[in-house]
Amino acid sequence: MEEFIGKLWHNWVTKAAAGHYPEAAVKLGEVEKTAGILFRAFGGDPGLKVAAATSEEHGARRRWLQRVAGSNEKVAQARRDAETLRLPPEIAAFPDKSLNRDLYLWLAALAASDVAPEQPWFIRNQRATLAALHNYPGLRPRYERLVAAHLAARIAASQLQPDEAAQENALRQAMQQPGTVDGLPPLTSVKSRPPQPVLLWLIASEMRAAGKVADPNGEVPPEGSGSNAEPEKQAHKAEQVETPDNKAPVLAMFRAESLPTWAEYVRVNRAYDDDENPNAKDAAKDLDKLSLTRDGETAVSRVKFDLDLPSAAEDDTPVGPGIALPEWDYRKAQMLEAHCHLQPMIAQDAGHAALPPELAATARKLRGQFAALAPQRRWLKAQPDGPELDVDACVRNHADRSSGHTPEGGGYLSQERCERDLACLLLADLSMSTDAWISDSHRIVDVIRDSLLLFSEALSTTGDRFGIYGFSSLRRQNVRFHLLKDFNGRYDAAARARILAIKPGFYTRMGAALRQASSILYEQPAARRLLLIITDGKPNDLDLYDSRYGIEDTRMAVHEARRMGLTPFCVTIDREAGAYLPYLFGPAGFCVIRKPEELPRRLPLLYAQLTRD
Incomplete structure (x- = not known):
C-alpha cells in the first residue's frame, strides 16, 4: 500500500510541477536521421555525427513544486564540437508533440548556422539565430512558436531577484529579437542563481582538461576484446585527471574472528583485481561527471587478446x-x-x-x-573480310553503286569474341x-x-x-x-x-x-x-x-x-x-x-x- 501511494504521489507532483510532458515526448532516435540530413542540407559540417547529449545540473532557480518533486534539476542541452553534434536524448518540454519535434529541427538548423563559435555563449547564439532566420526564412514561424512556448514555461522575471530578473529580461529580449542585446547584466548577490537554461540555444562544449597522464600512445584495450555487451549510447560528461599516487593508504581494521576457519571453507569463484566490476556501468549512469585517467596497468581482457595473437612462426610471411x-x-x-x-x-x-x-x-x-555473363562470340556485319557473305550489305552496296554512290562498308560477316x-x-x-x-x-x-x-x-x-x-x-x-x-x-x-x-x-x-x-x-x-x-x-x-x-x-x-x-x-x-x-x-x-x-x-x-x- 505504501508503495502504491508513493507512486501516486510521485506521478501527481511530477505532473503538477510542469516542465515535463512524457505523453508528448520525442526521442532522439525518432528524428536522428532527419536532424542529421537537415543539419548537412543547411550547410553543417558533413563529418559531424549526431549523438545524445549529457544531462547536467544547471543550478538555476526552480519552482516550488519542482523542488518538492525533485524534477527539472538536470537538463540535456544541445552542443557541438569538432566531431559530434549532440542533441538531447529526449525532448518533452512542451505539451504539444509537434513543438518538441520542431525543437530538434531548430537546434539542427542553429548548429548548421553557427557562424561565431568562438564568441561567448550569449552572443554566439544570437548570431547563429540571425543567420538561420536570414538564410532560411521559412523557419521563422516555427521559431516564433518555439520562443512563445518556451517563454511561457520559464519563471517570470517578477518572481526573481533584481539581478536575476535583469538577466531573464535580457534573455527574453535576445530570443524574441536576436542581435539586439550585447551582453548579460552581471549578478550582484552571492545568493543569486545562474539563468534558467535556454532550450533553443547551444551551450559551449567544454575543452579537454590538460593534465599529466600516461603515454597516449600506450596500449589500450584492443578491438574485439573485453565484454561483448551492446555499445552504450548514453553520453557522459567527463574530465581527465592524474592517476592518484596512493602512497599513504588507510589502514583497514578488521576483526580476526571474522576470518573463515578451515571448517567454514566455501567453494566460490574468487574475484581478481583485474576483473571488471559488473556494476560499473550502472554506477556511471548515476554520476554527474566521470573522471578518466590511464593507470598503465594491464587489464585481463588485454592479456586474453595478446594470447590470441599469432607468434612470428605462425604469422603470415x-x-x-x-x-x-x-x-x-x-x-x-x-x-x-x-x-x-x-x-x-x-x-x-x-x-x-x-x-x-x-x-x-x-x-x-x-x-x-x-555463365550468362561469360564472353560470347557474335557476328559483325559489313566487314571488309570474313568467312561468309553479308547478304544485306551486298544488296546495299549494289544499290549504292547503281545510284552512283560509293559503298560505305564491306560485304562480309566475321565473328569476334566480346570480352x-x-x-x-x-x-x-x-x-x-x-x-x-x-x-x-x-x-x-x-x-x-x-x-x-x-x-x-x-x-x-x-x-x-x-x-x-x-x-x-x-x-x-x-x-x-x-x-x-x-x-x-x-x-x-x-x-x-x-x-x-x-x-x-x-x-x-x-x-x-x-x-x-x-x-x-x-x-x-x-x-x-x-x-x-x-x-x-x-x-x-x-x-x-x-x-x-x-x-x-x-x-x-x-x-x-x-x-x-x-x-x-x-x-x-x-x-x-x-x-x-x-x-x-x-x-x-x-x-x-x-x-x-x-x-x-x-x-x-x-x-x-x-x-x-
Whole structure:
C-alpha cells in the first residue's frame, strides 16, 4: 500500500510541477536521421555525427513544486564540437508533440548556422539565430512558436531577484529579437542563481582538461576484446585527471574472528583485481561527471587478446621491405607523406585446398547464373573480310553503286569474341572485430571467408580479371596487407587455401589499405575498374584513427580512388553504418547487409548488378 501511494504521489507532483510532458515526448532516435540530413542540407559540417547529449545540473532557480518533486534539476542541452553534434536524448518540454519535434529541427538548423563559435555563449547564439532566420526564412514561424512556448514555461522575471530578473529580461529580449542585446547584466548577490537554461540555444562544449597522464600512445584495450555487451549510447560528461599516487593508504581494521576457519571453507569463484566490476556501468549512469585517467596497468581482457595473437612462426610471411604511404590529416588540411608503413604479406605453408563441401551447391548455382555473363562470340556485319557473305550489305552496296554512290562498308560477316573489359579488386577487413560470433556456428570472419570463395567461384566463370586482398593494422607503422589472389595468378587450389587460412587480428586502418588497393587496381588495363570493400565497422586504430581522423582519412582515400578513374563500393554488415558510410562513399556507394549470414550469397549478385552494362 505504501508503495502504491508513493507512486501516486510521485506521478501527481511530477505532473503538477510542469516542465515535463512524457505523453508528448520525442526521442532522439525518432528524428536522428532527419536532424542529421537537415543539419548537412543547411550547410553543417558533413563529418559531424549526431549523438545524445549529457544531462547536467544547471543550478538555476526552480519552482516550488519542482523542488518538492525533485524534477527539472538536470537538463540535456544541445552542443557541438569538432566531431559530434549532440542533441538531447529526449525532448518533452512542451505539451504539444509537434513543438518538441520542431525543437530538434531548430537546434539542427542553429548548429548548421553557427557562424561565431568562438564568441561567448550569449552572443554566439544570437548570431547563429540571425543567420538561420536570414538564410532560411521559412523557419521563422516555427521559431516564433518555439520562443512563445518556451517563454511561457520559464519563471517570470517578477518572481526573481533584481539581478536575476535583469538577466531573464535580457534573455527574453535576445530570443524574441536576436542581435539586439550585447551582453548579460552581471549578478550582484552571492545568493543569486545562474539563468534558467535556454532550450533553443547551444551551450559551449567544454575543452579537454590538460593534465599529466600516461603515454597516449600506450596500449589500450584492443578491438574485439573485453565484454561483448551492446555499445552504450548514453553520453557522459567527463574530465581527465592524474592517476592518484596512493602512497599513504588507510589502514583497514578488521576483526580476526571474522576470518573463515578451515571448517567454514566455501567453494566460490574468487574475484581478481583485474576483473571488471559488473556494476560499473550502472554506477556511471548515476554520476554527474566521470573522471578518466590511464593507470598503465594491464587489464585481463588485454592479456586474453595478446594470447590470441599469432607468434612470428605462425604469422603470415612478409613480402618485401614494405611500402610507405601518405595519410590525410584533416585538422591541418595536409597530406602527411610517408606517414604509414604498409607491409604486404602472404600465408605461409597454406598448401592446396578444395572448396568446402557445404559451399558446393551454392557455388554450382552461382556458376550457372554467371555463365550468362561469360564472353560470347557474335557476328559483325559489313566487314571488309570474313568467312561468309553479308547478304544485306551486298544488296546495299549494289544499290549504292547503281545510284552512283560509293559503298560505305564491306560485304562480309566475321565473328569476334566480346570480352568484358573490366577488373575488380576485392578488399576484405580482417580486423579483430570480425572474430565476433553471429550465430552458434559462424563468426563474421567465417562469413567473409565463404563470401570470398563464392565470389571467386562466380568470377572464374565469367573470365573477369580480379584480385583479392585483406587488411588489418596495428598503428600506422604496421598496416598488414594480405595477398589472397593477385590479378596475374589463377584462382586455383592454392588461392583457395590462402583464403581459407585468413584469420582476424588487430585493427582497421582503412585509408592506407584503400590507397594500396587503388594503386594495384589502377595498373590494370581495363576500361572499368571496380574496388569492392567488405567491412564490419568504421575505420579505427589504437591512435587518433579511432575518431573523426580515421573517417576523414578514409574519405580522402575514396576521393583519390575516384580521381584515378576507379569505382569504390563498400559492402558492410554494420547496422549503424548508415551514420557514416554516406559521408565516406556517397549515398549510392555502399550497401548495408542486415543479416550477415546472407553475405556469401548476396556478394556475387551485387557484383553482377554493379558491372551490368
